[in-house]
Amino acid sequence: MAFAGNTQTAPHHGLAGFAIRAEALVERFDRYRLYRRTVAELAGMNARDLAEIGLCRSNIRSAAYEAVYGSQN
Numbered sequence: 001m002a003f004a005g006n007t008q009t010a011p012h013h014g015l016a017g018f019a020i021r022a023e024a025l026v027e028r029f030d031r032y033r034l035y036r037r038t039v040a041e042l043a044g045m046n047a048r049d050l051a052e053i054g055l056c057r058s059n060i061r062s063a064a065y066e067a068v069y070g071s072q073n
Contacts, residue, residue: 031068031069034068035064035065035068035069038064038067038068039060039061039064042055042060042063042064043057043060
């Protein structure tokens with residue numbers, strides 16, 4: 001009986017790879033905080049103010065998402 005094995009390891013990037021991942025994580029968290037702040041500000045508006053900017057309460061989260069992250073598609 002024969003056995004063949006092939007082992008591949010991921011490339012080692014050391015501290016540079018860690019720094020890139022940490023920077024991406026910080027950027028992601030900053031965008032999330034901006035999204036939450038946008039939702040909170042829109043939720044604090046009354047129905048008349050929301051209507052003036054073309055929103056209703058049910059659209060707050062999707063409008064905030066699009067404002068922070070871009071189109072959902």
